[in-house]
Structures are given as C-alpha cells and as structure tokens.
Amino acid sequence: MSGTGKKKPPLVADRRYASKAASGKRPAAKTATTRRTTKSKPTPRKTTRRRRSRSRNPIIRAISGLFRWVFRMIWGVVWRSSAVLLLLVTLTVGYFAATLPDATQLIDGRTRGSVTLLDRNGQVFAWRGDQFGGMITADTVSPHLKNAVIATEDKRFYRHFGISPRGIASAVRINLRAGRGPLSGNGGSTITQQTAKLLCLGVPHDPSSGMTEAEYEADCRRGTLWRKAKEAIYALAMEVRYSKDEILTIYLNRAFLGAGARGFEAASQRYFGESANTVSPTEAAMLAGLLKAPTRYAPTNNLERSRDRAQVVLNLMEEQGYLSTAEAVNARENPAELSAAAAARAGGYFADWVMGSGPDFFTSNTTEDVIIRTTLDQRIQTAAEEALAYIFETKVRDGSEAQAAIVVMSSDGAVRAMVGGRQTRVSGAFNRATQALRQTGSAFKPFVYAAALDLGYSYNDYVDDSPLTINIPGSGAWSPTNYDHKFHGQVTLTDALRQSFNIPAVRVSESVGRENVRKIAADFGIESDLALGPALALGASESTLIEMTGAYAGILNGGSSVTPYGLVELRLQGEQDPLMRQEGGIGERVISENAAAQLIYMMNQVVEAGTGQRAKLPGRPAAGKTGTTQAARDAWFLGFTADYVAGVWMGYDNNTPLTGVTGGGLPAEIWHETMLRVHEGLPAQPLPMITPVPPQPPLSELRTRGNRGRRDRQADGIILDVLNSIFGGRNR
Structure with a gap:
C-alpha cells in the first residue's frame, strides 16, 4: 500500500466518555452534539408517560381516583378506630387491674359450706355440699400436679400474656372440623381465662338477686362472643395485677373437680385421702384429667373412665418433658387407687337422711364447714348391701324392676x-x-x-x-x-x-x-x-x-x-365443742x-x-x-x-x-x-321374752278383763253360797 511517506496515526475508537484532562474545543463540540441529540430524541420515560396520558380514559381516571380516596378514608378510619379501641382496652384493663383484690382473698369462693359425715367410729364415709380442703399454692402443691395441670390445660402458660391467639385459632379449627360452631367445644382458653371464668369476672353470687347458685354458675360459663371478649380483658387485667404463680394458685383452689370438691386439695382428700401437696404422678394425672368434665370423669362415678383420661394426661406430661419415659411407663402400669372411703361410697341413702334430719342452716344450706358424727356402722351397712345384692342375683329373675329397702x-x-x-352407691336418690x-x-x-x-x-x-x-x-x-x-x-x-x-x-x-x-x-x-x-x-x-x-x-x-x-354430734370444722x-x-x-x-x-x-x-x-x-x-x-x-x-x-x-x-x-x-x-362374730344372746306355759282350755269367746272380773265375782258368790249353806251363814 503506497502513501505519502507520513506515518498515519493508529486507528483508535473514540472514547465513550470525555477525559477529565481533555480541554479545548473537542469536548465543547461533543457537548453541543449531545445537547442536539437530547432535543431531537426524547427519552423513553417521557414518551411512555405521554402515551399513558394520551391513552387514559377520563372515566377510568375518575374511578381510580375514587378508589384511592375511599382507601385513604378507610385506612384513616381503621387506624384511628384501632387506636381508640386500644386506648379503651388499655384503660379497661388498667381499671380492672386496679380494682382486683389481693390474690389470697380469691382462694375460697364458695357461696355455701360443706358437711363431712363420720361413722360411729369417727371414720369419714360421705361428704355433702361444696368441700374445700384448705389452701394450697403453686409453690407448695406437688410438682407432679402442677405440671399435669399446665400440660393438660395451657402448656404456654408461663409464656403468654393472658390470652393465646394461637390456642384460639387452633380451637376454632378443631371445632369447625368436628362440625361444631367456632366457639362450641374447645375454647382455646388459657389458665388465666379459665380463672377469670371461675371468678365470674369478679361478680360474686348475690342470693337476693333471685338467681340460684346453679343459674349463677351457668351464667358465668356462657360462651358468647361478647362474654369471651370480657373474659379476655379480665384475663389481661389479672396478668397485670398478679404473678403467674398467684393466678395458678387461685385456679388450683377454685376449680370444681366433681363429687362436691372445690379445689385440688378437697379433691385429693376426697378421692385419695391425702393432701394435694403429696400426690404421685398417676394421682396427679387423674386429678388434672377431671378438669375436662368433672362429673363424667370423677373416679367415684366410673374409675376405669377416670383412669383412661389419666393416661391421656400422662402422655402429655411425657411429651412436654415433665416425665421421663421410665416415669411415664411406671405411672401407666400403676394407676391411681381410690381411698377406702371413696371406694366404698357407703351410706349414700343414710347420708341424705341425716342431712335432712338436721337444721338446714347447718346441713343443706350451711355456709360453714360442718362435721357430723353419726350412728352409721360401715360393717353393718356393707352387710345389708351385700345381702340385698345376693338375694336379687340368686332369687329374683333377671330384668325384674322390683325394689327393696x-x-x-x-x-x-x-x-x-x-x-x-x-342402686346403693347413689346420693340424692329416692x-x-x-x-x-x-x-x-x-x-x-x-x-x-x-x-x-x-x-x-x-x-x-x-x-x-x-x-x-x-x-x-x-x-x-x-x-x-x-x-x-x-x-x-x-x-x-x-x-x-x-x-x-x-x-x-x-x-x-x-x-x-x-x-x-x-x-x-x-x-x-x-x-x-x-x-x-x-x-x-x-x-x-x-x-x-x-x-x-x-x-x-x-x-x-x-x-x-x-x-x-342418725345424728350424734354436730360441730364446726376446727372446733371441739359440739353445737348439737x-x-x-x-x-x-x-x-x-x-x-x-x-x-x-x-x-x-x-x-x-x-x-x-x-x-x-x-x-x-x-x-x-x-x-x-x-x-x-x-x-x-x-x-x-x-x-x-x-x-x-x-x-x-x-x-x-x-x-x-x-x-x-x-x-x-x-x-x-x-x-x-x-351378727358374724357376735355371741348369741337370749331374747327378753317370757318362759311359756301350756295354754289353758279354750273358752268360747275371747275374754276381756271386764268379763274375767265378772266371772271371778260370780265364782266367789257361788263359793260363798256353798259355805253359807254348810256353816249357816257364819262366814258373812
């Protein structure tokens, strides 16, 4: 290739960006070029906006603006309402928290007292009324019982703030799957909420209101949405006012556990004859199992059903780490046994009769805890019950509805x-x-x-x-x-x-x-x-x-x-001198x-x-x-x-x-x-009766004392006449 002889510069592409060191007219030329390019070719963003503006229909723009206005208004109302609601809830919770009494005043909430009946030997054989065995606390109660209650009723008790949204959602899901209403069946209530229900949201029973105690308790257990809301607020107030252990203490002392037992101490004494502070894991599981349905699962009603429920509680305790596998296996293999008095359930008819023989204010309507010593002999009671059962099993046809007493x-x-x-093991029956x-x-x-x-x-x-x-x-x-x-x-x-x-x-x-x-x-x-x-x-x-x-x-x-x-002596619990x-x-x-x-x-x-x-x-x-x-x-x-x-x-x-x-x-x-x-083991004793003599010859009619006297007088007259005839009347 020929040339002029001058060396041509190398071919180099233009720089994309001007160097900072560049000076002179070239950069100015580039700038001018750039400006011209900008004016002649609009950017894509502006083009899109113009096209969008040109294509938007005025009606669409009006509807879109309306929706934006409505959304802003709703959002404004919602957050303002939420703020007001939160403020009201906070004030209400604060009010309830400030008015709640000391926790110890809520331990025994019974409106009536209890009657404990003792046999002639001083042994307990029956209970009537609302039994309260005495105060227990979350610190003194058996750890097994405390763990059983938490595992069964509220495993997140120590972690929530009184209500459990997760628990409520789970309960609603279970209820819907079972074909029930969202609030029917499982309630998802925490122990705190259950305690609020036991306290009836702080409203005590007023007999002068005309509402019976049963009606009052039924009203406290209502499951309406409004009631649940008030229950939640009261539970929050309790969480503010009391510690977790204080709430649990109230719950342990007030829960109804069947057979008239109020609180776990009364139930433990009622069923096992020992304090709730010393119960074993298997006994604790049986007691905690009563919370689901106290009357249905009461061991005095159906021991096997109660034991089956206790197995469920033991499984929960094992799953949540309260029992080791070995402890759980041992508890399952050794189910709880009832005390002798609870197992016998002797003298139900007798106990009802004694309750009716004493004054109402010390028996059926007592507000005190009363001890009554009676004439009942449990050995003789058992003998009578066994004799009746034996005759009906061996001498009466199957299906007979005949009764005996x-x-x-x-x-x-x-x-x-x-x-x-x-039916001998009953109370309140005819x-x-x-x-x-x-x-x-x-x-x-x-x-x-x-x-x-x-x-x-x-x-x-x-x-x-x-x-x-x-x-x-x-x-x-x-x-x-x-x-x-x-x-x-x-x-x-x-x-x-x-x-x-x-x-x-x-x-x-x-x-x-x-x-x-x-x-x-x-x-x-x-x-x-x-x-x-x-x-x-x-x-x-x-x-x-x-x-x-x-x-x-x-x-x-x-x-x-x-x-x-049947009543020998009546006294108040804790006192020695009898009132009757x-x-x-x-x-x-x-x-x-x-x-x-x-x-x-x-x-x-x-x-x-x-x-x-x-x-x-x-x-x-x-x-x-x-x-x-x-x-x-x-x-x-x-x-x-x-x-x-x-x-x-x-x-x-x-x-x-x-x-x-x-x-x-x-x-x-x-x-x-x-x-x-x-009479087994008793020596034979003679009856206090006469020693008979042979009967006299029969008379034609039954003699009366008057007839005998008249006949005797007639006989005396005949004898006198004979004597007079013999002795010439000298006997006159």
Whole structure:
C-alpha cells in the first residue's frame, strides 16, 4: 500500500466518555452534539408517560381516583378506630387491674359450706355440699400436679400474656372440623381465662338477686362472643395485677373437680385421702384429667373412665418433658387407687337422711364447714348391701324392676345401716326406706296384740277364728277372710299371730277398741294417718320402713317408744365443742314390760314355727313378723335379735303386684342374709321374752278383763253360797 511517506496515526475508537484532562474545543463540540441529540430524541420515560396520558380514559381516571380516596378514608378510619379501641382496652384493663383484690382473698369462693359425715367410729364415709380442703399454692402443691395441670390445660402458660391467639385459632379449627360452631367445644382458653371464668369476672353470687347458685354458675360459663371478649380483658387485667404463680394458685383452689370438691386439695382428700401437696404422678394425672368434665370423669362415678383420661394426661406430661419415659411407663402400669372411703361410697341413702334430719342452716344450706358424727356402722351397712345384692342375683329373675329397702338399728333407735333401693352407691336418690309410704299389711298386727296384752290379756288366751261380718256405716257389711280361706276355730293369741290369721286379729282389735290399737301404734312411732275402720287391724294404713322398724325396736327394748336417729354430734370444722348432740332415741313407755315380753315370745314363734321361718337364724333366737298387702303390692319382714332390729320392704315403685312374693318369702330371706352378716362374730344372746306355759282350755269367746272380773265375782258368790249353806251363814 503506497502513501505519502507520513506515518498515519493508529486507528483508535473514540472514547465513550470525555477525559477529565481533555480541554479545548473537542469536548465543547461533543457537548453541543449531545445537547442536539437530547432535543431531537426524547427519552423513553417521557414518551411512555405521554402515551399513558394520551391513552387514559377520563372515566377510568375518575374511578381510580375514587378508589384511592375511599382507601385513604378507610385506612384513616381503621387506624384511628384501632387506636381508640386500644386506648379503651388499655384503660379497661388498667381499671380492672386496679380494682382486683389481693390474690389470697380469691382462694375460697364458695357461696355455701360443706358437711363431712363420720361413722360411729369417727371414720369419714360421705361428704355433702361444696368441700374445700384448705389452701394450697403453686409453690407448695406437688410438682407432679402442677405440671399435669399446665400440660393438660395451657402448656404456654408461663409464656403468654393472658390470652393465646394461637390456642384460639387452633380451637376454632378443631371445632369447625368436628362440625361444631367456632366457639362450641374447645375454647382455646388459657389458665388465666379459665380463672377469670371461675371468678365470674369478679361478680360474686348475690342470693337476693333471685338467681340460684346453679343459674349463677351457668351464667358465668356462657360462651358468647361478647362474654369471651370480657373474659379476655379480665384475663389481661389479672396478668397485670398478679404473678403467674398467684393466678395458678387461685385456679388450683377454685376449680370444681366433681363429687362436691372445690379445689385440688378437697379433691385429693376426697378421692385419695391425702393432701394435694403429696400426690404421685398417676394421682396427679387423674386429678388434672377431671378438669375436662368433672362429673363424667370423677373416679367415684366410673374409675376405669377416670383412669383412661389419666393416661391421656400422662402422655402429655411425657411429651412436654415433665416425665421421663421410665416415669411415664411406671405411672401407666400403676394407676391411681381410690381411698377406702371413696371406694366404698357407703351410706349414700343414710347420708341424705341425716342431712335432712338436721337444721338446714347447718346441713343443706350451711355456709360453714360442718362435721357430723353419726350412728352409721360401715360393717353393718356393707352387710345389708351385700345381702340385698345376693338375694336379687340368686332369687329374683333377671330384668325384674322390683325394689327393696333395708333398715338396721339398735333397740334405742340408733340407725346402723340404711339401704333405700337396689342402686346403693347413689346420693340424692329416692329413698324407699324413709320416703315411701306403703301399706303395712300383717306387719301391723303386733300392735293389735300389744294393745290387748297391755290391757291384761295373755298370750295363751283364746280367740274364735270363725266367720265374722261387721257392718260399716256408709260401706255396708264387711267380712274378713284368712289368707288360706279357712276357719280354724278356737286358737290362742300366739297361734293367731304365728299363722297371721286375719279374723282373730280383727276380733281382738274390735274387742280392745280401735282407738286403743291406734294409740299404741302412734305411741310406738307410726306417725302416718291410721285407718279408722276395722281394716286397721289388717294393716290397711300406710307407713314408712324406718317408722315400722323403729316401732319394732320399741317392742325389743321392753315397750318404750323409739325415735330413729342418725345424728350424734354436730360441730364446726376446727372446733371441739359440739353445737348439737343426740344421746339416744328412747322415749316414754308405751306398754308394760310384761306385755312386751309376752309379745316378743309370740313374735319368736312366728320365726320358729310360723310364717317367718325363712328368717330363722342358726343358733340365735330371733323374733319378727311377716306382712303382705292386698294383691301382694307390698311385702314386709321386720324382726329383731337381742342385738339389732332390722326391717325389709319389697315391692314396685308403681304399685304393680309382686308375683309369687309374700312377706315370708323374699323379704324374710333378705332379712336372714342381712342378719347373718350383721351378727358374724357376735355371741348369741337370749331374747327378753317370757318362759311359756301350756295354754289353758279354750273358752268360747275371747275374754276381756271386764268379763274375767265378772266371772271371778260370780265364782266367789257361788263359793260363798256353798259355805253359807254348810256353816249357816257364819262366814258373812
């Protein structure tokens, strides 16, 4: 390639940016060029904006502006409302926090007191009312119980501020999945919220408001959205006012845990006979499990169900690290056992009866904690319950709805056992021993003969068992018959009672006077209205089993009246001096001791050779009387040994006739089984009865004291006439 000879400069690309060191006209030229370029070619941003401006429709611009204005307004309202709401909540929380009392004043919130019932040996056998065992704290309670409650009810208790949004959301999700409403079922409440509910948001029960305690508690448990909101605010106030341990202490002392137990101390004593400060992991799990449903999971209602619930709690304790695997396995393999008193649940009917026999302000409506010592003998109570169960299992057809009741007492009226129905482990149930008024049938006849014996008749006197018709004004002629529809001629009073003949009983009653019979029965303690007609002698009147048993106790003790009693002593908890005391139930004399001794012999013959032979006790003398009402709607056997009196009633609650049952049948067998167990280990004692002599030749009619006196005077006159004829009247 040829050239001019001058060296050409190397080809170098123009610099993109001017050097700072460059000077002269070139940079100026570049600047000018740049400016021209800028003016001639607009930037892409400006072009886009212009195009957007040109393409935007005025309507769209108006709508967009409206939406922006609405959003700004809503946002302004929301944040301002939120600020106001937050301020109100803060002020409300502060107000409640300032008005909350000291935590120790909230420990015992019961509106009524409790009654603890002791047997004759001073052992606890029943509780009534709201039991409060005493204050426990989060520091002193068993660590196992504290951990069980937290693991079960609120595992984040020590980390939240009174409410748990996460817990609420989880509860709502569970409820919706289960097909319930969002607030039905699981509530997601923290322990603090539950405590607020127990405190009823600080509103105590006011009896003058007309709202019962049950209605008050139901109102406190309402689950409405507004109630939940107030509950949350109150919980926040508690978190401000109290420490976590103080809140937990209130909760541990106020929670209801079934069987009338308020607080874990009362529940622990109720179910295990020990303090909540010393319970084991398995006992703690059972107690904590009650919080879900206290009545359903109460171990006294269903021990296996309660144990299953305790297993769930143990699993939670293990998962959350409160128990090691070995401790959890040991607890599962050794489930909690109830105390002897809780397991026995003895004397439920008896406890209800005692509660009704004392003044209301110290029993059912007490505001104090009361201790009542009673006459109950738990060994005898168990004997009666076992005897009843044995007869119904072995002698009564399956599916029978027949009921029975038993009362056992001493001769002074001290009730030692009471069974008010076949379901023995109950409280508040209908008590057939004290509440059922039933016709007594032939069990009433001893009072007819008691009236005659007290007027001077003898157990060996004769009465005519022949057809009898009595005209009853307004009703016409009435002719009693014997159960075998036969007549037996002249029979002694003893034979008449032994075979429970009806006609002789009516003849005796008419002879001595119905008023005398009625008075004797009433004085022995039969307070029910007694029949006015001649059927009085056949037990047409109604009475309760406890009245009849008490009347028979009067016969055993020699003829004095008896008032059945169960309350021996009543005192306030923590005090030694009793407010009430009962020394015994024997009252005034009703019949003479001789009359009572003759009557006991006559009733002994009922058991030895009469209608009550199924009640006979081997090697032990006993006396008693059967009773069967018309159509066999009621069947009775009442009797006694030298040590105890027992009465048995059997029938249907709806008065349906019994099938093939008389007083000498199943009731006598129940009595027999009961008294066999009651007297186990006791030496046999003789009955306080006469020694019988052979009966005199029968008379044609029942003699009365007046007839005997008249005959005696006639005999004396004949003798005097003979003497006068012999000695010429010198004896005058």
